[in-house]
Amino acid sequence: MNAWRAKVPLGDGEDLVSFCRRMAIVSGSPTLGGFLTDIGTTMLQVVHGTDDAVRIAAEFGQADVDRLRAATVMRVLGDSAHARGYRFNGHPVAQGHVERSVMRFCPLCLAEDQARWPNLHEAAPFIRGEWQLKWMRACPVHAVALVADGKWPAIGQDFGSLAENVVPLPPSGMETYLRHRATAKPTSGSEWLEGLHLNSIADFCESVGLIVKMEHEVAADKVKVRKLSIYSLSPAERHAAGDMGWQILSQGPEMLKHLVERFTAMACARGGIMKPGGILGPLNFYLSMRPNDKALQGIRDMIRTVIAASTPINPSTQIFGVKVDASSMTSLHVMAKATGMHYKRLGKLLILGGAISHGERVFRVDERTNALVREIAETMSLKQAGVYINASRVQMVLLVRSGILQASAVGGDGRNAERSFAKRDLDEFLARLTKDQKMIKGGVGTMAQSGLATIPFAARKARCSAVDIVRLIFEGRICIATDQDDYGYMSVYVSPADIRGILYGSRTGLSLHEVAKQRGWGENFVTFLVNESFLAFEVVENPITRLKQRMVKPESLREFDEKYILIDEFIGQFRRHHVDVRKEISRLGVKPVRDSGIGSRIYERSNGAGWAAIKIRALLDYEASRAQHN
Ligand SMILES: [Zn+2]
Structure with missing residues (x-):
């Protein structure tokens, strides 16, 4: 060996x-x-x-x-x-x-x-x-x-x-720090990370670095923070993320807190229901995946506190395994879900009540806000009810006067007469209004192209009251469409042409206004003829509007023409000023039906002799004037 x-x-x-x-x-x-x-x-x-x-x-x-x-x-x-x-x-x-x-x-x-x-x-x-x-x-x-x-x-x-x-x-700074730690050389600051294991620090830096790098995109809502992951990065990107994260973390826990606060503020600006993963994405994932790492406990507690204090996190949500107790912040979305109300509607009501300001989506819940929401959930004032069903004050008054909307009496002392619309009744009203609808896809543009209009606008176009239209809808006599971008009363669209057809389609006579227009007479004169029974008329009640109207049938006008002649016709024949004509007619012994006023224009045709005399006189007069000119 x-x-x-x-x-x-x-x-x-x-x-x-x-x-x-x-x-x-x-x-x-x-x-x-x-x-x-x-x-x-x-x-x-x-x-x-x-x-x-x-x-x-x-x-x-x-x-x-x-x-x-x-x-x-x-x-x-x-x-x-x-x-x-x-x-x-x-x-x-x-x-x-x-x-x-x-x-x-x-x-x-x-x-x-x-x-x-x-x-x-x-x-x-x-x-x-x-x-x-x-x-x-x-x-x-x-x-x-x-x-x-x-x-x-x-x-x-x-x-x-x-x-x-x-x-x-x-x-990267992170690598240098980790190398120092791994080789037990003196570390380069950041004592607060000493308790963390080496590989915890690597993922921590990279997670923080990734969200810092994407902060602008997240703020602009171009990137969903919950979709970010350090595991989908290339080695070079992870290296860069680690370096960036180290720059934050090496400055101490305060810098991380600022970062978390910035991301919670961004989440609030975006609105919607909030979850920790949707606020911090990969950082939340990192912290959640290491439940046993006691060194991260302080960081987890800090993040939970920041989120609970500044976002409308759902009270039942758990952050890092710990339930967030009654959060002091809420958002329209969370509250709307809790009260079963449309968030736009709730927002308008809260602005009206002064609980939040315009554009505010996330707000602190205090006693006043709670009281307001409770009140709205039960009864509403005329103003609140108007906001609730999305109808203007004018429309509300019309609906209340017609009895379609009823104020449910509370207390009965009359002092609080305004605060008496039950949410239940308003919901029922809207449900009846939108019961039979045909869906029209697209917004207001498509509605206008289809000749549809909101109820108040259709009322103007069809010359009737908004209340008439609401009744027609309730009776199922006209179709409605709803604008998906709006809500309530003003989201209902109807066809003014259909309404006109129903309200005025069946009658045969002419209104006094129409008689005046057709004959070229003044409206006062037509009213005189009708009032003095020179012209026969009938009173017709509009089946929808219940308004009584005097109508003249075409045969009545024919009868009038047969019986009477107006001075206008003589003027045409004499070609003289009407004062001269009147004098001439008078000289021939023909008298108008009335001596003065509007009646002096009307002569009876049955006065045959007078009529003939006038005709002859006119003829002679005409001949004389021609001779003179020659
Ligand atoms: Zn080398």
């Missing part, structure tokens, strides 16, 4: 596997396994880095056993799954943080090893133990990225060609 005792210097930071590999090469052993058997250990012992294997290898290689042990990643085979993992220089390291399938190394370090010990040839380059820790991504000596290549553990590998394509990568 002594004959081929290997003479290999133990490298600085070299691990057990590398040391054994180099000794095997120098000894001329064809396999690593064969060499290990010869020196009294096994491949499994060396790969696991057991104390026995370290001792045997150090003894055989005449190396410092403590140095070798400190650089070797050692397997810990505990009884429970939780206890299993690795140790590096006494520090626990999780299984996922140790690379055990490929070699990771710095090509420049290996090239230097070869230059230092040229006579060792392939046995010159050695593998540093810390390179197999996944959060070490850069060589601290050369500031280049570690390369992952070749099988681990390997023997007789030629590393020479790998020095060609190196990628510059300065070690």
Whole structure:
């Protein structure tokens, strides 16, 4: 055995596997396994880095056993799954943080090893133990990225060609700190992280760094923070995230608190129901996945306090396994869910009641707010009811006067007459209003294109009252559509054309207004004719509006024409001023039906003699005027 005792210097930071590999090469052993058997250990012992294997290898290689042990990643085979993992220089390291399938190394370090010990040839380059820790991504000596290549553990590998394509990568602040911790050198500040395990710090830095890096995108709502994960990052991105996170965490817990506060504020601005994962994404995941890590307890408590105090977290929500008791903050969404009210409607009511200001989505619950919400949940004033069903004051008054909306009497002292709309009644009103609807997809634009209008606007267009339209809807005589972007009364759209058809479609007569328009008469004159019974009319009650209206049938107008003649016709024939005409007619002994006023325009046709005389007189007059001109 002594004959081929290997003479290999133990490298600085070299691990057990590398040391054994180099000794095997120098000894001329064809396999690593064969060499290990010869020196009294096994491949499994060396790969696991057991104390026995370290001792045997150090003894055989005449190396410092403590140095070798400190650089070797050692397997810990505990009884429970939780206890299993690795140790590096006494520090626990999780299984996922140790690379055990490929070699990771710095090509420049290996090239230097070869230059230092040229006579060792392939046995010159050695593998540093810390390179197999996944959060070490850069060589601290050369500031280049570690390369992952070749099988681990390997023997007789030629590393020479790998020095060609190196990628510059300065070690991150996090890496420097972890290296200091791992090698038990004095740390670079951040005492508050001393209690955390090395691999906890790596994930912590990377999680914090990732959300800091994406802060602008999260604020702009371009990225959902809960969808971020450090596990979907490339090694270079994780390296950058670790560096960024370290810049925050190395400044102490206050900086982390500021960060958490910024993210809770962003979540509040976005609105919606809040959950810790939706606020802090990967940071929440990191903290939730290590429930047994007592060192994180203080951080978890701090985050729970910040979230509970500044966001409307649902009281039943658990943050890191601890229930948040009655939160003092709430949001419209949370409260709307609790009261079964539309959040827009609730928001308007709370603004009206002065509990919140415009645009405020998250607010502190005090006694006043609670009282207001309780009140709204039971009865509402006219103003509140108007907001609740989304109808203007004018519309509310119309609906109340018509009896469609009834104020449920409370107290009966009359003093509080305004505060008397029951939420139940208002809900029922809206339910009746929107019972038979045909869905129209699209917003207000599509409604207008389809010739639909809101109830108040349709009332103006169809010349009726909004109340008439509501009654038609209740009777199921017209269809409605609802605007999905709005709510309540103003979201109901109806067709003014349909309403006009129902209200006025069946009648045959003309209104007085229409008679005046058709004949070119003044409306006063038509009213006179009707009032004085010159023109026959009938009173028609509109079946919908219940309004009484005087209507003139076409045959009544014909009868009037047969019986009477107006002075306007004489003027046409005499071609004189109406005063002269009137004098002429009077001279012929024909009298109007009335001596003065509007009645002086009307003559009876049945006065045949007078009529003939006028005709003759007119003819003569005409002849005379022609003669004069000639
Ligand atoms: Zn290097």
